[in-house]
Amino acid sequence: MKTSVRLSVVSSLAVLLMSAGAMAADAAASPSKTFTIGGDVQLDITADDGGSGFTVYNAATDDASGDSGGNFTHGGRIKLNAVGEIKGEDYFIKGVAQPLVPFQGNDMQYEDVYLQMGREKWDAQIGRFEAFNLFPLGNDTLITHAGAGEAKVYEANKVRGRKDDVLHVALHSNPSDQLKLEMGLMANKTGSNDSFTGVRPALQYKVGNTTLHAGFESVSDKASATTKLTQNGIGLGAAFKVGTADVNASVSRLKEKSTGVADADVTSFGVNMKRGGLGGGWINSTTDNGAAAKPKVNTLYATYTVPLFSVKDATVTFAANTSQADNVVKDDKLNAVRMRFDYAF
Secondary structure: OHHHHHHHHHHHHHHHHHHHHHHHHHHHHOOEEEEEEEEEEEEEEEEEOOOOOOOOOEOOOOEOOOOOOOEEEEEEEEEEEEEEEEEOOOOEEEEEEEEEEEOOOOOOEEEEEEEEEEOOOEEEEEEEOEOOOOOOOOOOOOOOOOOOOOOOOOOOOOOOEOOOOOEEEEEEEOOOOOEEEEEEEEEEEOOOOOEEEEEEEEEEEEEOOEEEEEEEEEEEEEOOOOOEEEEEEEEEEEEEEEOOEEEEEEEEEEEEEEOOEEEEEEEEEEEEEEEOOEEEEEEEEEEEOOOOOOOEEEEEEEEEEEEEOOEEEEEEEEEEEEEEEEOOOOOOEEEEEEEEEEEEO
């Protein structure tokens, strides 16, 4: 009888162990699903001296207007961030949506909206997003350039992303922990006379505390049967530490051709640093448009960020910007200040 009981107990334990092992195997094989939602509030209060007839330059319309009386404005937005992700043993699928609710106006916009899928060593990203940054600006709370667009600044970002009405795809490869590769592609076509195509290979390579970045981009933008813009540019740079400060240094070069407009070669340099709540940077850019006197712009900016009520997710940033352009027709000087409130929730 005792032997029978013992055999029964041993058999039961064996069944339990086998069941537990099967459950663990099923759990390991089953993908994990997560969904998070959050966001942040960003409120800006900005003042500028008006420059010499200055208003904030609109790169989309290539227009600047206003008077020298100065401007005092406020703006900002509330961003919602929804992220859903499923992870398997050797794959992942991720969806991101970031709607923006402005403080002014009624039109809702979007920051990132994309689908990303792949494995540890490679993935594909499709939608609205930003690719590798080839011209990091550091803390860019307030960076505005004088010159009303005559003295251009090139940040190697013509095919970086967040463009409306284009298909944006980025293919990523991670051969090692040090090397990351990216191939960005953009395309749009409306009828026979309106099309946009862009290609942007880029890489990041980490050596110790230094991260090197390099990339090339090419754009063909056809607006009509007789109007076409082509742009070819490169960007090079490095991010590294100097003591306890984080430093970025970048250089970029753009060759631009447009129907009915003089060809332009733009060379831009940028360096910036951040240490604790203090940050600042300098951008220098020269535009060679065939004129004897080449338009140039120099911009200095600085920021200082402090927490609100000792809450790490709530801050206020004080920012200042001064910019001067040479060999331009108007808006050769600009000074501006901004106070930005941030709260992440």
